Amino acid sequence: MSTDRITIHDIAKILNIDSSTVSRALNNSPRVTEKTKNRILAKASELGYQRNDLASNLRKNKTNTLGVIVPRISRHFFSSAIAGIEETAYKLGYNVIICQSLEQLEREQKSINTLLANRVDGVLVSISMETENYDHFDGLRQRRIPFVFFDRHCNIPETSSVLINDFKAGFDATEHLILQGCETIVHFSGPLHLEIYKNRYEGYKAALLKHQLAFNADLVFSSKLMEQDGVDNVSKMLALPDKIDGIFSANDVAAISAMQQLKKNGIKVPNDIAVVGFSNETISAIIEPSLTTINQSGFEIGKTATELLISQIASGSKNIVNERIVIKARLIERDSSQKRKETVD
């Protein structure tokens, strides 16, 4: 049995009926009698019929597909966000196309074009570190394709986003270090044109202010927060005249590579320098000392963003395109910041 390219027309011809009836039967329309429905279904499965979604979607002008653009799927936060997205989309009858920007603006733009060409019904985006210009989102807006930012959002009007309170998280992380007795805290920041990093940075400053610690711009290192950046930041930090006793890193990756670099320099964490990261990567609980960090549930963020997006798709072009949902994030205290208590060994 060659199941090569069976169409509704083939089935129609064999059963000597019209293809529209076949189509309706396969879509379980009440306009087809139970008896013919069964005949059609039986023949379809006998021939191994498989609907051509290209044709169907073209005609219906609806793909039931969501596009997702993330910096990279290998980051724990993003892969769990994708898990949440897929789970939710799947339940609500949507497929998902995933694109990685790899932190490059150009790939982000290309991804949007691909998604547009594939006529996705909506898009979920967490922008790349290079993204400072948002023109590429105009294409989506002009075509009235709903899109929702999650985590790495843009502060442009008429957009929806699902985020955590980065300001508060940055504040909490920094205050935690202060309460541990840290007095000279450096901040590893990401690119400050990204809202999330700006907000974490503002939270850091606010915590210093509250506790009457001087803010010193020299103690803030901005980078892409990759592994090498953690190493580089440590070098810069050690070259400072100030004696550093705390690090608040805007992600775990840089925090962890910094901790390793500190170890190589014979500096003890947390006793000499306490460290707090951000994101709660899987590894953060496992390394030694375990890393104090901000836990943000990627799964929940992904789930919420997907629900919001699909509700916008369902509502047609009624403009509720300005929603902002804040997901709870909280500090997980682990060993890397326990200056006061004895660390269990």
Next chain:
Amino acid sequence: MSTDRITIHDIAKILNIDSSTVSRALNNSPRVTEKTKNRILAKASELGYQRNDLASNLRKNKTNTLGVIVPRISRHFFSSAIAGIEETAYKLGYNVIICQSLEQLEREQKSINTLLANRVDGVLVSISMETENYDHFDGLRQRRIPFVFFDRHCNIPETSSVLINDFKAGFDATEHLILQGCETIVHFSGPLHLEIYKNRYEGYKAALLKHQLAFNADLVFSSKLMEQDGVDNVSKMLALPDKIDGIFSANDVAAISAMQQLKKNGIKVPNDIAVVGFSNETISAIIEPSLTTINQSGFEIGKTATELLISQIASGSKNIVNERIVIKARLIERDSSQKRKETVD
């Protein structure tokens, strides 16, 4: 400017020419003169025209899209394989749709249906742990859609795959433990109906045999090799009458959770028990002690599998569907297995 749904027909009407000419111009056909081509391109970009790939693909009966099915994208091996796949596909003009089976057979089957419905040109698969039955691949075969297994393959005739030599890797890992002085080595295996785990297991046995160590089936624990399985395996192991001095785990995840569990039990790695994992997850170099493991380049496997798949797509239905490419994998010796040398602290 409402760029809502501009088609070649709109452009044709405005310029008072035929849509076929517009189509040819947009595809840079030599059949359209440079002058009209420019007029068309200018108007297209002015209107923000964006080709409808659904229509195009439907007509051409070619989507230039590859489907990828992996157990889960959060595993380092798979996310780097996907990086290799995307990179290669992208260069050769293909898009990629990624599906996660989450180790469930049902989701693997559904994914195949989705990919079939979306008329992908080819599929790359690494099967789930539940997959013992391969009927769902018949749909691909009947429709003459090429597919290539990578890493987790099936031993069924007329299929191509890109793999490492799991037997040799298992052998090397085990022999390494033996050369370190281990005499009673347990093996954490995955489901033995999967070729890769069977082969690693056979490699383990072969190494024991070569070095005249008795094989004992009680020392082999088969599981899905998740985090909890590592913990459970340690309990089982400690309940054995034998004094264990080595573990060869068929993945890093189980190896690492086992090491943590051993630590909780006051058992020293590597001095009391040496451990070797498999896959070289990112975390494996970072934990303490760092984990000796088999490095398999996901990127290279993904790249090679994609090249093979695309070459099969390009060659039409000429049957070269029986290729098997073996990618080098090698042991990375780290601290978790250094019984003889002093471990640097």
Next chain:
DNA sequence: AAATATAATACAATCGATTGTATTATATTG
């Protein structure tokens, strides 16, 4: 049994692009 209502199915246009063939316009040649 005729008249009407309703159920079941057929007809035909459509989604947006592609492509083989036909036609018209320009260029070349003798």
Next chain:
DNA sequence: CAATATAATACAATCGATTGTATTATATTT
């Protein structure tokens, strides 16, 4: 300049499904 070659564009069918409308077949009512 007429005859032919060739370039440029137009025509029309097609990919596979969906869906509003028209038609035929069956059921209901009087």
